[in-house]
Amino acid sequence: MASSCRRVPAGSSSRACSGPAVARSPPVILPAAAICWGCGLADNPQADRPSRRRQGGHGGQPGRSRRRVAGAEQGGRPRSPEALVAEGLIQVVDHGRSLDGVLPELTARAQAAHRSVVQAMSYEVLRHYEPLAWWRDQLLDRPLNPRAAEVGMLLLVGLERLTGSKREPSRVVNAAVHAARELNHNWATGLVNAVLRRAVRQLESGETPFAKAPPAVRARLPDWLFGMLANDWGEERTILLGEQLATHPPMTLRVNAAEQSVSAYLERLAEQSIEASATRFASHGVALASPLDVERLPGFHQGEVSVQDEAAQLVVDLMALAPGQRVLDACCAPGGKTLAMLDAEPAVQMTAVDIDVTRLARVQDNLERSGRFAELVCADLTAQSIEPPGRFDRILADVPCSATGVIRRHPDIKRLRRPEDLDSLVRRQREILERLWGLLRPGGRLVYATCSILKRENAKQVESFLRDHPEAVAVPLDVDWGEPQSVGRQLFPQADGHDGFYYAVLEKPVTNG
Ligand SMILES: C[S@@+](CC[C@H](N)C(=O)[O-])C[C@H]1O[C@@H](n2cnc3c(N)ncnc32)[C@H](O)[C@@H]1O
Structure with missing residues (x-):
């Protein structure tokens, strides 16, 4: 087992660890926004507030270069929400930055009254990007000149407002024209005006803009x-899935049963x-009717929820925890x-591993x-071993993945992920799974x-693992959620x-001799 003790530096930027290390309980202060696509634990649960919905392109390829939103540090003049969102989304779509990284810069430059609108608009344009760009x-x-990317984005913002907000159409058009000027695209004001007015006429005539759009x-x-x-x-189900992935996810809580x-x-x-109800499948879950600031949640800072x-x-439930077990939460x-595991069974010996030292500090915050x-270990599980083998009674492999199941919460995934x-990811998941299998006791x-x-990443990944590990037993899941694979x-x-x-749940049988 790795044993060197390292305190995670406050305010450190996200980075992989250079070798195994254990961080124990001293408090750490973390940078506000750290992207996590796949954790199910909201980093900023109130960032995404609902607006009214409708429908919603194909964007440029994100390049490698990453710059901040112009003027953010210089305390640039606040701009209209439309201009800020167009500027910010170019950072996501063309420069490959995460929305979580860009939003704080945008909202810092918006007037206080506009901050939630800037957030909501950014999410909505990304959720409905394909239909908006197609329209x-x-x-x-x-076609727009590729150098006019900001104007192209501003048009998406305008189209989103026309279909997704209750604002008077003429005010939407005027706001977009004004934003074009703010962004120093005076040449484009006529174009923005003409395109958005054409869209208004289509909507007023009852035309359904996306009726003839391709399935994707x-x-x-x-x-x-x-x-x-x-x-x-299948295509039909994927269209429904995609529509579902463009909706607002609920804000869900886990009540600490202890x-x-x-x-x-x-x-x-x-x-x-605060309006809320019990969740359907998770026995300690509570779904809020609308998202709210965690500061308003009773007992949040005391770890009650x-x-x-x-x-x-x-x-x-799948982990089948019992007191005294040695549990490894990998990734x-x-x-x-x-x-969640420690709240359900506090008397386990928990070791928690991650490759990212900054994100590990967030684990520590949550534990505190x-x-x-928990013993926190920074290690790359594709390359480093957690000694000795065969040590753990229970292992959770919550592996890095495409996060395609959580696109509702992180619509920028659709712009940032690449097919390659x-x-x-599949290779990395398999490497991690192989290493973890060696750490599991019979x-x-x-x-x-x-x-x-x-x-x-799912059933096919585990199928392939089972083919190469005939000793592994796949445990049938007798549950009322999900669909069997x-x-x-x-x-x-x-x-x-x-x-x-x-x-998927796998067990390693005890072998004789
Ligand atoms: C899906 S997230 C885990 C979410 C977490 N289990 C939770 O519920 O909060 C996947 C995690 O795997 C970590 N990771 C990715 N590659 C890794 C590797 N090679 N070794 C260890 N951790 C890795 C990432 O840093 C990320 O935190």
């Missing part, structure tokens, strides 16, 4: 992802006039499932908030989990319910 291209007389556009998915999903689940029951917590929420998607909460950061303890990422159990809805169960994103997720 824009239909409305244009000729209607599914609000990039072509490559639509193709992969359609290959797995502290109180779900019904007791629901009563406390009702006392604060955590923000965690319902599908992510289901891991606890643990930011610690949502570590905490709840007064729980899948090959390297008689022990390993739970494989992803927040992906792609078979290659050749091995394991697939959860698909549900309206007002859980995210897309996959679980």
